[in-house]
Each structure stands twice: as C-alpha cells, then as structure tokens.
Amino acid sequence: MVVTPQLLKTFPLLSGLPDATLDDVAAQSSVRKAARRAIVLNAGQNEEQICFLFEGRLQGVDFTIDGREVGLYFVEPGEFCGELCLFDGGSQPEFVMALTPSVIVSIPLNTMHELLKKHPELFATVSAKVAGHVRKMTFQRSLLGLPNIAQRVCCQLWMLVPEKDKEKEEAHIRNPPTHMEIAIMLNISRETVTRVFQSLQNRQIVKRDGTSLLVVTQVSVLRDYAEGKQEL
Amino acid sequence: MVVTPQLLKTFPLLSGLPDATLDDVAAQSSVRKAARRAIVLNAGQNEEQICFLFEGRLQGVDFTIDGREVGLYFVEPGEFCGELCLFDGGSQPEFVMALTPSVIVSIPLNTMHELLKKHPELFATVSAKVAGHVRKMTFQRSLLGLPNIAQRVCCQLWMLVPEKDKEKEEAHIRNPPTHMEIAIMLNISRETVTRVFQSLQNRQIVKRDGTSLLVVTQVSVLRDYAEGKQEL
DNA sequence: CGTCCTGTGTGACTGCAATCACCCCGCGTC
DNA sequence: GACGCGGGGTGATTGCAGTCACACAGGACG
Structure with a gap:
C-alpha cells in the first residue's frame, strides 16, 4: 500500500514537518497490516525500520529462555516503536506483537537517520521517548519486587x-x-x-x-x- | 577536592578530548568520596550531575513501594551514571548507591550538555550506553520471568x-x-x-x-x- | 443454527520458596 | 582480647500462588 504524506501527518512526531520532507519520507515508507498476535518486530535482529502504529494495539514482549512470555509495554495508535537501533545501530531487544489487528507504517532506519539529522528537534522527542521507556521499565521492575x-x-x-x-x-x-x-x-x-x-x-x-x-x-x-x- | 584534567582523562568517554576542553570541564567539576552504602544519586530528583566512577563500585537500586530493595545494575570504575537526564531533563529514575567506599567525579548537567553539543561523537557514546542499558534491563526482566x-x-x-x-x-x-x-x-x-x-x-x-x-x-x-x- | 475460539470464573491440590531462627567464620577496630 | 558486624550456611515450618481441570459466556463466522 502507498504511504501518503497525510498519513504521516497523523503521527505527532512527524506532524510538524514541511510537506516536501514528508513527501520524501512517504515515498520510502510502507504500510502493512498485522493480524492478532502477529510479530511486528523481531527480537535479536537488526530490524532497520521504525514502526509507527496507525491503528490497533501493539505490545512489546520478550520470551524467557524456557519459552515463557514476558510483557513489557504497550504501543497505542500515534506512537512508534523500534527506535532503539537509532541510538546504537544494535538489534531490537524485544519482540513487538500485535494485540489486535493493526495497521503499521514502517520508515526505514536510514530515512529516519537522515530525517533526524535534518531536524534535530525530532531527535529530542525520540530521546525523551527512550528516556521515558527507561523510567517505565525501572518502575515496572520495582513492581515485580x-x-x-x-x-x-x-x-x-x-x-x-x-x-x-x-x-x-x-x-x-x-x-x-x-x-x-x-x-x-x-x-x-x-x-x-x-x-x-x-x-x-x-x-x-x-x-x-x-x-x-x-x-x-x-x-x-x-x-x-x-x-x-x-x-x- | 580539585579535579585535574589528568583525572578526567582516565575516563574512556573523555580521554579523547583536547586539553583545553578538559581544563574547562575540570574547573566546573568536583570529586567526592562515598562511604559504603552511601547514596550517590537520589531517585526522583533532578540530580543535575553526571557521575563518573574513579574508584570503588556502585549499584543502581530501586525500592518497591513496601520498602524492599531492588538491584538494577552495577557501575564499575571508568564508567559513568546518571546520564538519563541528558535525554529529557527528567529526574533520576533510580538510586545509585556505593557498594564499596568509592571516589566519584561529578560533572554538572549544563557543562555536560555544552560538551555534548561541541563534541557530537561523545553523544553517540552516551546514546549507545543508554541503549545498552535498555537492552540489559530487557534481559534482566526476562530473567525474572x-x-x-x-x-x-x-x-x-x-x-x-x-x-x-x-x-x-x-x-x-x-x-x-x-x-x-x-x-x-x-x-x-x-x-x-x-x-x-x-x-x-x-x-x-x-x-x-x-x-x-x-x-x-x-x-x-x-x-x-x-x-x-x-x-x- | 452449530461450531470454534477467546476470555473469564472457580475448586482442589501441591510444591516450592519465603520466613524464622539459629549457627559459624573472618575481619576490623576499640 | 573482646566485640560487633557483615557474610555465609542450614533446618523446620508454612503459606501462598502455580498448576490442572473443567465450566461457562459471548462473539465471529460459515
């Protein structure tokens, strides 16, 4: 399916960008649907994409060595996930799975990198998201105690x-x-x-x-x- | 106690910086000793400092609502901690406590911000450290499962x-x-x-x-x- | 309509880790 | 030397949450 700049504008992170830039990004992005319990991002792989959730609900999950599922966080429409590799080029730490049938817009890692270079103000948002993620995980960890x-x-x-x-x-x-x-x-x-x-x-x-x-x-x-x- | 540029050079993150910059940073930094089980960074506060560990051993700890201690990670000599506020100006998510008597060099948040602005290559290192932290937490979470x-x-x-x-x-x-x-x-x-x-x-x-x-x-x-x- | 599937509700049983209570040891220091 | 303290070792007991097994409701769908 084709990604329109209008679609990208529905995401808070991107809504402030100039139309020309959005056209550019849209051309390199893709949309896909994910069924319930479909894997959106794989753990341990260099996923090379940032996922924006348009519709549905995602969950970050991990699996223990013995196969148990471990729930980490939710992703709601308008939010994004898979941003960690922007910071160190490493692999995705956890799986992201669709809890309900979902529509996902994927922006390639390179495109995203360029975008952040040109628009450092976005970088602050992404950084803050990661920081927030750390805070949430810390809290969640204390819950488990x-x-x-x-x-x-x-x-x-x-x-x-x-x-x-x-x-x-x-x-x-x-x-x-x-x-x-x-x-x-x-x-x-x-x-x-x-x-x-x-x-x-x-x-x-x-x-x-x-x-x-x-x-x-x-x-x-x-x-x-x-x-x-x-x-x- | 006075911080010398030589002292700062012992930290991998800073070792590549020009002497003039280090002089500058050193002038604004401070050293302190922490006794065993002394609190180095307080959770929930805007700590406004990045701590570099020169000697000893630190641990990130949190406390559950009912007062139980929760261990999160260790900090070894040469490493730093408290960097999360660089990303969103938020508060420190967890306590950092000295496991053994330790010597800590503190660089104020503002100084650090300036430094990162002037030397974006450091930023990559700090980002990677935070990303690594997220990965570690994710793994640790899966352990608990x-x-x-x-x-x-x-x-x-x-x-x-x-x-x-x-x-x-x-x-x-x-x-x-x-x-x-x-x-x-x-x-x-x-x-x-x-x-x-x-x-x-x-x-x-x-x-x-x-x-x-x-x-x-x-x-x-x-x-x-x-x-x-x-x-x- | 029946069927399938997911989500929820509930009882019985049991195993395992927390807790408590106490021990010993080594080390620093008064 | 005596003392306190942190760290490690161990048995007995117990309670609580996991597990299993099954029941039931409601929605999707042919």
Whole structure:
C-alpha cells in the first residue's frame, strides 16, 4: 500500500514537518497490516525500520529462555516503536506483537537517520521517548519486587488509570488488557489475576462494562491498595 | 577536592578530548568520596550531575513501594551514571548507591550538555550506553520471568562470566556480588541464593577462592543450567 | 443454527520458596 | 582480647500462588 504524506501527518512526531520532507519520507515508507498476535518486530535482529502504529494495539514482549512470555509495554495508535537501533545501530531487544489487528507504517532506519539529522528537534522527542521507556521499565521492575501479589495487580491497574481521573472518585479504563496480558506483565498466573479482580469486584472497587471498558468506582481505595496502605 | 584534567582523562568517554576542553570541564567539576552504602544519586530528583566512577563500585537500586530493595545494575570504575537526564531533563529514575567506599567525579548537567553539543561523537557514546542499558534491563526482566529459581541464579552467574572466558572451561569472576546482592537483583531470598550456590559447589561447578574471587570450574555446565538444558 | 475460539470464573491440590531462627567464620577496630 | 558486624550456611515450618481441570459466556463466522 502507498504511504501518503497525510498519513504521516497523523503521527505527532512527524506532524510538524514541511510537506516536501514528508513527501520524501512517504515515498520510502510502507504500510502493512498485522493480524492478532502477529510479530511486528523481531527480537535479536537488526530490524532497520521504525514502526509507527496507525491503528490497533501493539505490545512489546520478550520470551524467557524456557519459552515463557514476558510483557513489557504497550504501543497505542500515534506512537512508534523500534527506535532503539537509532541510538546504537544494535538489534531490537524485544519482540513487538500485535494485540489486535493493526495497521503499521514502517520508515526505514536510514530515512529516519537522515530525517533526524535534518531536524534535530525530532531527535529530542525520540530521546525523551527512550528516556521515558527507561523510567517505565525501572518502575515496572520495582513492581515485580512486590511480595504481595494483589498489590502488584492493583499497582498495574493504578498505572492504567488515566492521569485526568486519578484525583476523581470514578475512573474509566478503555480497552483494558485481558487478564492474561496483565498476568504476563506482572509475572503471575492468569488465574491469580482473575482472583484478584473477583476480589476487587466483590468489594465494588471496580466493575466491568462490556469487554472494552473497566470502571474503577473507588479510585482512592484502589490507590490505597496499590500503595500498600490497605491489604486486599 | 580539585579535579585535574589528568583525572578526567582516565575516563574512556573523555580521554579523547583536547586539553583545553578538559581544563574547562575540570574547573566546573568536583570529586567526592562515598562511604559504603552511601547514596550517590537520589531517585526522583533532578540530580543535575553526571557521575563518573574513579574508584570503588556502585549499584543502581530501586525500592518497591513496601520498602524492599531492588538491584538494577552495577557501575564499575571508568564508567559513568546518571546520564538519563541528558535525554529529557527528567529526574533520576533510580538510586545509585556505593557498594564499596568509592571516589566519584561529578560533572554538572549544563557543562555536560555544552560538551555534548561541541563534541557530537561523545553523544553517540552516551546514546549507545543508554541503549545498552535498555537492552540489559530487557534481559534482566526476562530473567525474572523464569519460573525455575536455580536457573535464574545460574543465568545471572552466567552474565557475570567475563566475555573472554565464556568459551573456556574455567572462568574467574572477580569481586562477585554477595548472596544478598544477587538475591536482590533476582527478586528471591538470600537463603535461596545460598542454597543454589551450595548445590553448585557440591557439584564442583563453582568454587570460591577467598572473598573476592569466584571460580567457575565448569563453564559449559553452568551455561547448560542457565539455558535450562539441565536441571539443578 | 452449530461450531470454534477467546476470555473469564472457580475448586482442589501441591510444591516450592519465603520466613524464622539459629549457627559459624573472618575481619576490623576499640 | 573482646566485640560487633557483615557474610555465609542450614533446618523446620508454612503459606501462598502455580498448576490442572473443567465450566461457562459471548462473539465471529460459515
């Protein structure tokens, strides 16, 4: 499929670029669709492309030596991934997999390099993204250190509460991860996640509204659990 | 204490810089000593300095919400830390603590920024270091996903085997982390680490030589354990 | 309509690592 | 020498989360 400059403009990182530049980049880029659970980027390979997510949802995942899946982060529409090789030309550290059918725009590594050279202001954005990634991973790592499993789940849930809702008493989490996805991120079993959720629902702290919406009815209580001020 | 250009030259990152530049940087930098378990960089603060380790050993550590310590990485002499704020001006994500009495050279963030602007080749090195950090964290995260604890310990041990010894049958690990430090990195208890080590020693796969040297006598067997090809 | 698949809910069982309690040893230092 | 302290070693106990097995609901799809 053909990449139009208009398509590229939908991505915050690129939206400020002059039309001529976008024409140029568009000509060298490509679009593709990825089915559910399709691999978008392979770990351990020099992927030579930066992926921009137009539609769908991706997850960075790794696998342990014994084949277990390890969830690392999500990629939402408008965001990009695979940028690490811009920094050292090394290989992609983790797999990126489509959680839902997705549409992905790929810009070749070289094109991206040229672009960053010409527009250093983009470089700052990409750097900040990597820095943010490090911060997130550090936080996630500290989550895994929690001995209390329920607390771990609550922390992750708290992370998913939109910033704007954190002070309110009710929060909406759209398209929440499945229990399995949460389990993989937190290094616990799917059943355990389900049990924690049951417990939260019984106490009317969260409730589900269809498959694509999770309502946190008592945000402050959730925070207390997350911070260990209360035990579940 | 006064920082001399000669001192700065001992750091690989800075060794190629012209003397005039080093004079300049030295004038704005400072040296300090850190006692064992002293905090070198504080998490959550805008530290505004890049720390170069001249002597000793540092560890990046985080704390879970409930106060548990989480070990992240080590800093060896000649290396630096605290560079993440160069990328986004954000705060330091984790604590950096001295494992042994250490000597640290601090270069202010602004000075460092100027330096990188004037010498983009340094920027590549710093970028590569951050990228490498991300890779390491990703790997460490996948370690934590291992359900078999003994395997986790063996993997960590395998990581500590110097690159040059990985193909040999005997490897030397200088200044190995204490059981406690390993336990913290792997999110398991100190006793469990001890028991795994006992098991490895009984099978004559590793042996200790004083406090500051650990000898891996059967490197290939250790690798098999690490890769899950054999069970301990 | 039936079928398939994914996601969720739940009970029973069990194994394994955390915890606790205590030991020893070596080292620095008062 | 006595002492404290950090580091390592070990047994007994226990609780908790993983695992297994199965049930059920809802959506997609022919």
